[in-house]
Amino acid sequence: MRCLSLKTELSWLIGTLMLLTLLINLSILIVHAGPRIRAEDDTSIHLARELVVTAIGSLQETDDPLPALNRFYESLGKLRHVDVKVLSGNEEAAALPVEASSKSQSSVPGWFVDLVHAAPRKLIVPVVIRGVRYGRIAIVSNPVDELEEIWSDVSWLALVSLLVTSMILGVVLLLVRKSLKPFEGLKRGLADLESGKSNVRIEQRGAAEFRAISAALNSLSETLDRIKTENRSLVDRLIRVQDNERKEIARDLHDEAGPCLFSIRAGVVALSELTNGPRPDFEKIRQNCASVNRASEVLQSLFRALLGRLAPRGLSEFGLREVLKGLINSWQVSRSDVTLALACPHDLSTLDELTALTAFRVVQESLTNIFRHAEADSAQVRVEFGVLPSSSTEQDFEGAPALLIEIEDNGVGIPDHPSLGLGLLGMKERVQALGGAISIGRRAGCGTRVAASLPLPKDEDDDE
Ligand SMILES: Nc1ncnc2c1ncn2[C@@H]1O[C@H](COP(=O)(O)OP(=O)(O)OP(=O)(O)O)[C@@H](O)[C@H]1O
Ligand SMILES: [Mg+2]
Structure with missing residues (x-):
């Protein structure tokens, strides 16, 4: 039956x-x-x-x-x-x-x-x-x-x-x-949605229950269409950003690494000619050695910068606290107009790599945004062990150990409806992928506050 x-x-x-x-x-x-x-x-x-x-x-x-x-x-x-x-x-x-x-x-x-x-x-x-x-x-x-x-x-x-x-x-x-006729429409609509069609709309007819289901399906289809469009535009932007990044790296390699390598090669050829002669000119040899050394140093710092852009160095060797200190110091050198303060009361070297990298990316993007958009003259970064706040997560996880990250500035404050770039979106997705929570908004008074919490295994905060 x-x-x-x-x-x-x-x-x-x-x-x-x-x-x-x-x-x-x-x-x-x-x-x-x-x-x-x-x-x-x-x-x-x-x-x-x-x-x-x-x-x-x-x-x-x-x-x-x-x-x-x-x-x-x-x-x-x-x-x-x-x-x-x-x-x-x-x-x-x-x-x-x-x-x-x-x-x-x-x-x-x-x-x-x-x-x-x-x-x-x-x-x-x-x-x-x-x-x-x-x-x-x-x-x-x-x-x-x-x-x-x-x-x-x-x-x-x-x-x-x-x-x-x-x-x-x-x-x-x-x-x-007669009363089951609307079912046919619903079935067709669901099949269309399942096959990935866009703009699926179901005619609302029949009994009140069928109308309600059709309306719910239509709104589901609208939401799916919107998410699809957003995803498409994000993927477009992602591809563009990746292309730009590759072009920048290629340009740096071409414009900076190329001349250095050429200079090193020319210096080595000159050195070999100078040392092959019957009477070597030690003064010239010294000058050539110095020029090869300079070119190598430029090349080395270029590679360091490139590697730093691609992946934060030292995260697994020295821990999150040291890498954050390095990040803040490097910003402080290039942007001395903004006073940066880092509060990191715990030793964060026990953090797993993914949590540490996510925390680093949240701080990195927040600081980049402060220098790009905030017009602030001071900013504070705080990273410490704590517990998941009740408002930020499901009730089951309330009070569970977490890594708390907070970045505040005293700038103009984030608009109520900011045009979402990849920065904020990337931060949210990274945090949510770890089961954490993030809130980005205006700070009481002035400026912007970014607060994220990343869940930790139970014994992660033993070092406190
Ligand atoms: N600290 C801040 N102060 C003021 N406005 C901010 C701040 N952080 C972000 N915003 C606003 O939020 C918008 C979105 O930021 P988001 O990082 O997503 O994109 P973006 O920085 O413009 O571009 P990118 O994709 O390169 O990060 C910014 O354009 C800016 O208007
Ligand atoms: Mg940004």
Whole structure:
């Protein structure tokens, strides 16, 4: 039954219910049929007996009762509901074919007669006139009429019930079909959504429940469309940023590493020529060595800067606190107009690499934003062990150990609806990927506050 359609299930249910009702009605009719026939038989037999007794009584004064008796016997054949037979002196009443007669005379099927089980009644009335015995009259009830009546009732009831059941079934199926029509639209819409189609809209029609589901699906489809568009534009931006980054690295390598390498090579060639001569010019050799050394130093610092851009150096060797100090110092050298303060009360070297890198990226992007957008003259960075704040996470994790990161500046403050670049988005995604929480907003008074919390394994804050 479980894999049948709703229409088929309803048809089965209604059909079975109606059939049960019909069967119950028929059973009641059949159960009552026996007593009904018996009562009728009793009345008929009683009336016939009264008639016979009265007739015999009226002949008591007759000298020759035989002609009158024969006429009476003939008239008995016209009685309804009973069979009357005149038995001669030695004929047995039990030999009367009572059951067979009721079956053979009627159009009622034998199985129905057997089912009703209305055995005919018999009665023997002796014919005695003025002390002389003239035989016996056997009166046998004949329930054919009654049986036919009941059979006709049963047949009509079955026929009418079948017709009504079919009509009700037809009407219900029509109604079900009509009310389930919106399902087709919903099914199509869901299939379209599943296949990744955009701009899927479902017509809102039918019952209130279907309208509500269609509206919910439409809004789901709108949300999916919006997310798809946002994702597409983010991927575009990501690709552009990556391309720009690659171009910048290529330009740095070309413009700075290229001349250095050329200078080193030229210096080495000159040195080899100078040392190959019969009288080496030590002054020139010294000058060449110094120039090769300078070019190597420039190349080294260029590579350091490049590596620093690609991945923070020393995170696994020295820990997050030292790398943050290095980041702040390098900013302090290039942007002395902004005073930076770092508060890092705990030794963060036990942090796992991913948490440390995420924390570093949050601080790095926040500081970059401060120098690009905040117009601040001071900023504070605080990174420490603590517990997950209740507002930032699900209740189950409330109070769990966490790394807390806070960056504040006293600049113009982030707009209420900033145009999202990759920086804020990247920060949010990194933090959320670790199951943490981040809030970016205006600070009370002035400036901007970025606060992030990254969950830690239970024993991570043992060093506190
Ligand atoms: N500390 C801040 N003070 C004032 N405005 C800020 C600050 N940080 C971010 N903003 C605002 O938020 C916007 C989004 O910052 P986000 O870092 O996402 O992008 P971006 O810095 O403009 O570009 P990028 O993708 O290179 O990071 C910025 O354009 C800026 O208007
Ligand atoms: Mg930015």
